[in-house]
Amino acid sequence: MFWSKYFIPTSKEIPSGAKIPSHQLMLRAGMIKQESAGIYSWLPLGLKVLKKIENIVREEQELAGAIEILMPTLQSSDLWVESGRYDGYGDEMLRITDRHDANLLYGPTNEEQVTEIFRTYIKSYKNLPLNLFHIQWKFRDEIRPRFGLLRGREFLMKDAYSFDLNEKDSRISYNKMFVSYMSIFERLGIKAIPVVADSGPIGGNISHEFSIITKTGETEIYYDKRIAHIDISSMPLSSDRDLEVIVDEYTKLYSATDDKHDKNIYNSQVPEEFKGKGKAIEVGHIFSFGTKYSEPMKAFINDENGKNVPVFMGSYGVGVSRLVAAIIESSFDDDGIVWPKSVTPFEVGIINLGHSDKECIKVSSQIKSDLENNGLEVLLDDRDESIGKKYADMDLIGLPYQIIIGPRDLKEEKIEIKDRANKSKESIDLKSVVKLLTSKF
Amino acid sequence: MFWSKYFIPTSKEIPSGAKIPSHQLMLRAGMIKQESAGIYSWLPLGLKVLKKIENIVREEQELAGAIEILMPTLQSSDLWVESGRYDGYGDEMLRITDRHDANLLYGPTNEEQVTEIFRTYIKSYKNLPLNLFHIQWKFRDEIRPRFGLLRGREFLMKDAYSFDLNEKDSRISYNKMFVSYMSIFERLGIKAIPVVADSGPIGGNISHEFSIITKTGETEIYYDKRIAHIDISSMPLSSDRDLEVIVDEYTKLYSATDDKHDKNIYNSQVPEEFKGKGKAIEVGHIFSFGTKYSEPMKAFINDENGKNVPVFMGSYGVGVSRLVAAIIESSFDDDGIVWPKSVTPFEVGIINLGHSDKECIKVSSQIKSDLENNGLEVLLDDRDESIGKKYADMDLIGLPYQIIIGPRDLKEEKIEIKDRANKSKESIDLKSVVKLLTSKF
Numbered sequence: 001m002f003w004s005k006y007f008i009p010t011s012k013e014i015p016s017g018a019k020i021p022s023h024q025l026m027l028r029a030g031m032i033k034q035e036s037a038g039i040y041s042w043l044p045l046g047l048k049v050l051k052k053i054e055n056i057v058r059e060e061q062e063l064a065g066a067i068e069i070l071m072p073t074l075q076s077s078d079l080w081v082e083s084g085r086y087d088g089y090g091d092e093m094l095r096i097t098d099r100h101d102a103n104l105l106y107g108p109t110n111e112e113q114v115t116e117i118f119r120t121y122i123k124s125y126k127n128l129p130l131n132l133f134h135i136q137w138k139f140r141d142e143i144r145p146r147f148g149l150l151r152g153r154e155f156l157m158k159d160a161y162s163f164d165l166n167e168k169d170s171r172i173s174y175n176k177m178f179v180s181y182m183s184i185f186e187r188l189g190i191k192a193i194p195v196v197a198d199s200g201p202i203g204g205n206i207s208h209e210f211s212i213i214t215k216t217g218e219t220e221i222y223y224d225k226r227i228a229h230i231d232i233s234s235m236p237l238s239s240d241r242d243l244e245v246i247v248d249e250y251t252k253l254y255s256a257t258d259d260k261h262d263k264n265i266y267n268s269q270v271p272e273e274f275k276g277k278g279k280a281i282e283v284g285h286i287f288s289f290g291t292k293y294s295e296p297m298k299a300f301i302n303d304e305n306g307k308n309v310p311v312f313m314g315s316y317g318v319g320v321s322r323l324v325a326a327i328i329e330s331s332f333d334d335d336g337i338v339w340p341k342s343v344t345p346f347e348v349g350i351i352n353l354g355h356s357d358k359e360c361i362k363v364s365s366q367i368k369s370d371l372e373n374n375g376l377e378v379l380l381d382d383r384d385e386s387i388g389k390k391y392a393d394m395d396l397i398g399l400p401y402q403i404i405i406g407p408r409d410l411k412e413e414k415i416e417i418k419d420r421a422n423k424s425k426e427s428i429d430l431k432s433v434v435k436l437l438t439s440k441f
Numbered sequence: 442m443f444w445s446k447y448f449i450p451t452s453k454e455i456p457s458g459a460k461i462p463s464h465q466l467m468l469r470a471g472m473i474k475q476e477s478a479g480i481y482s483w484l485p486l487g488l489k490v491l492k493k494i495e496n497i498v499r500e501e502q503e504l505a506g507a508i509e510i511l512m513p514t515l516q517s518s519d520l521w522v523e524s525g526r527y528d529g530y531g532d533e534m535l536r537i538t539d540r541h542d543a544n545l546l547y548g549p550t551n552e553e554q555v556t557e558i559f560r561t562y563i564k565s566y567k568n569l570p571l572n573l574f575h576i577q578w579k580f581r582d583e584i585r586p587r588f589g590l591l592r593g594r595e596f597l598m599k600d601a602y603s604f605d606l607n608e609k610d611s612r613i614s615y616n617k618m619f620v621s622y623m624s625i626f627e628r629l630g631i632k633a634i635p636v637v638a639d640s641g642p643i644g645g646n647i648s649h650e651f652s653i654i655t656k657t658g659e660t661e662i663y664y665d666k667r668i669a670h671i672d673i674s675s676m677p678l679s680s681d682r683d684l685e686v687i688v689d690e691y692t693k694l695y696s697a698t699d700d701k702h703d704k705n706i707y708n709s710q711v712p713e714e715f716k717g718k719g720k721a722i723e724v725g726h727i728f729s730f731g732t733k734y735s736e737p738m739k740a741f742i743n744d745e746n747g748k749n750v751p752v753f754m755g756s757y758g759v760g761v762s763r764l765v766a767a768i769i770e771s772s773f774d775d776d777g778i779v780w781p782k783s784v785t786p787f788e789v790g791i792i793n794l795g796h797s798d799k800e801c802i803k804v805s806s807q808i809k810s811d812l813e814n815n816g817l818e819v820l821l822d823d824r825d826e827s828i829g830k831k832y833a834d835m836d837l838i839g840l841p842y843q844i845i846i847g848p849r850d851l852k853e854e855k856i857e858i859k860d861r862a863n864k865s866k867e868s869i870d871l872k873s874v875v876k877l878l879t880s881k882f
Contacts, residue, residue: 005506006508007508007510007562007571007573009561009562030562033558033561035512035513035516035517035554035557036515036516036517036543036545037543039513039515039517040513041510041511041512041513041554041558042510042511042512043510043558044508044509044510047509047510047511050511065446067447067448067485068485068488069448069482069483069484069485069488070482070483070488070491071476071482071483072476072480072481072482072578072595073514073578073595074477074480074547074580074595075476075477076476076477076480091540094537094539096535096537096547098535098582099532099582099584102477102478104477106515106537113476113482116476117474117482117484120450120474121448121450121471130448132448137513137514137578139515141539141540143540154513154514154515
């Protein structure tokens with residue numbers, strides 16, 4: 001992609017009202033634009049990251065056996081009256097009246113809707129287990145939207161829902177999602193800490209939050225740093241067996257939010273060098289709530305003995321748009337964003353210092369095509385801007401590698417490669433650039 | 442994919458209230474489920490088709506130089522007050538009040554929102570031309586939602602918006618979108634007829650609708666059948682030059698909606714054998730409206746002489762969810778849907794007649810893997826159902842090719858392949874099945 005033909009409205013100014021790094025950087029890098037309180041447009045660079053995260057989440061959920069559907073953004077209030085949550089959900093639910101005075105609402109979550117789908121079609125234990133997920137925009141009318149995407153109102157969420165014959169099977173489904181979540185976060189380049197959680201308005205008896213430690217988190221957690229050392233990619237995953245042994249690897253290590261923190265257990269279980277404490281951003285939340293919705297909404301199935309029983313359910317949420325911000329909060333420096341390779345909007349940025357130098361223009365375009373033909377996404381800054389602005393903008397948008405092409409270097413058949421994360425620069429032969437960069441991905 | 446592990450709730454019954462073939466077939470094939478009037482959930486099979494259409498639209502729009510963004514579903518009423526459309530839009534606009542009594546609305550279209558994005562960042566003619574598109578859920582509160590996805594309320598639309606310095610450049614952008622649309626419809630396997638259109642509530646001076654002829658269309662059009670003979674894939678497309686000569690290929694041939702039909706011109710311009718007349722479903726609509734929004738909303742740019750002038754705009758819509766239904770309306774038979782290859786949810790379906798025959802099970806799985814390893818998407822019906830139901834369901838969901846595997850054929854190393862469109866069956870050697878089917882895509 002040529003920068004001059006793209007749309008990345010960067011800015012040097014720190015936007016007023018943006019208090020945390022991710023919010024400032026997303027605005028400055030031209031990734032998002034605020035439209036109303038807590039409601040954003042996604043500009044091209046932001047949308048590319050959002051879609052990469054969405055695809056990783058989708059792939060891992062499908063690997064775990066979940067099946068993708070898509071429920072609408074607007075729901076009928078009837079379902080929520082049935083489940084008993086309509087009145088209790090409070091002001092965060094955006095209630096809507098249509099032209100015929102029917103009561104609709106902008107879905108803040110989809111337990112009711114998916115239970116209605118299940119009860120319409122599934123009548124027998126033979127069709128279980130079933131796990132349905134969707135990735136859809138949701139709305140929660142936060143009283144004070146702030147921190148950009150971390151506490152916005154319209155947000156993109158992946159939510160999965162498991163259906164099982166009994167509590168034991170339901171736990172197997174829960175474990176699968178737990179492990180799938182750790183794989184998702186691993187691929188996104190962030191270290192998530194699972195913490196036992198309250199189930200809040202979703203309800204249920206088992207629940208875990210997945211949080212990452214950053215300077216700007218809203219809650220504080222205490223944890224055993226060895227959690228971050230567990231390498232999920234080395235685990236023998238399979239969607240056909242109970243993954244409890246893997247879940248136990250995580251849950252046997254201490255973690256707790258500050259309101260549930262037990263100093264004595266923490267001190268006795270966690271060696272001094274592994275004691276972790278920090279502010280946390282929640283990026284996922286899973287719940288096992290048994291028959292909380294299936295009983296009132298009559299989602300019953302026939303079991304092996306022909307007995308009609310309520311189905312056991314769980315729900316599993318990942319904040320897809322929130323993750324864009326969370327990843328930035330855990331990976332930036334004074335110059336801008338530092339994208340993990342898996343979600344970067346482009347893998348390589350090219351800065352051409354010789355804007356009117358024919359050889360520089362030719363070589364820049366050639367390297368761009370060569371890298372693209374090798375499957376990399378490349379952004380070539382061909383704008384008629386000062387070199388200082390090009391350097392600053394490229395650092396700001398945070399692509400993992402930069403290629404700097406200048407007339408002097410080119411005379412010696414050299415170009416410079418900059419590693420965005422550690423800021424190291426290396427002068428290399430023009431001939432080896434494609435091979436070198438391709439090998440990094 | 443194994444059918445038994447997937448979620449395709451098919452049904453023999455014609456659903457009450459579903460009056461047209463696409464609506465009946467989508468419900469019967471387990472593609473969608475109605476949630477409220479004009480609001481649907483997309484079940485796995487439907488979602489797969491929706492995403493394939495979405496991707497074709499995206500690819501073609503990007504080829505034409507359009508850049509993808511994503512605007513939110515909810516918009517502030519302020520922008521619509523600025524443009525002057527807020528009061529006039531009428532009851533089809535879903536108006537919403539949030540907890541702080543701010544007026545929001547569920548976007549029925551995005552001219553205002555995208556103009557606000559443009560005016561925030563673009564100040565100079567040097568950044569033009571620019572074309573921004575998004576693919577997002579929209580809502581129009583139809584007084585009488587009907588015909589399934591053809592006149593639903595929550596629907597997925599691709600809308601693009603062009604920005605140019607003057608009317609002449611704006612026409613170049615319009616032509617690009619016109620040609621891009623013809624390429625989209627060609628790839629989707631449907632023959633669209635461009636018809637000069639009224640611009641309605643969007644406004645403007647040039648406008649074309651793109652319609653396909655089916656038995657269930659809502660309006661009638663008269664057209665020259667030679668329009669459908671133009672092969673857009675043979676046209677030398679390039680996003681860098683004016684495509685007017687290609688647009689003219691289409692527009693020089695007669696087409697008109699019945700309210701604008703001119704019998705004399707029709708009779709004099711269209712030879713008898715090319716006279717076409719039929720009911721039409723609109724699948725796309727493009728508009729060139731100059732400064733209708735940029736003037737009141739003050740989206741001004743500096744021209745070459747430093748003069749501040751309003752930007753010239755156009756908008757270009759394709760009904761992505763509507764296309765799922767429109768494609769079915771133009772491609773079905775008594776047994777069910779007949780998917781064009783480009784959007785079929787799976788390319789091949791396998792029916793195993795020997796549900797408990799070890800050899801049949803082995804061969805079915807093997808062929809499935811072999812085809813998948815060759816890049817095809819395969820659905821293997823491994824359910825414990827009657828052979829009659831398997832045949833009927835496979836015809837109903839309309840995959841282009843079926844492989845029928847039975848114990849008797851297998852003894853002779855044979856299997857049967859059925860072409861869904863023409864219903865022809867062919868017995869072929871087991872060994873050649875992968876090569877044969879791969880060659881069809």
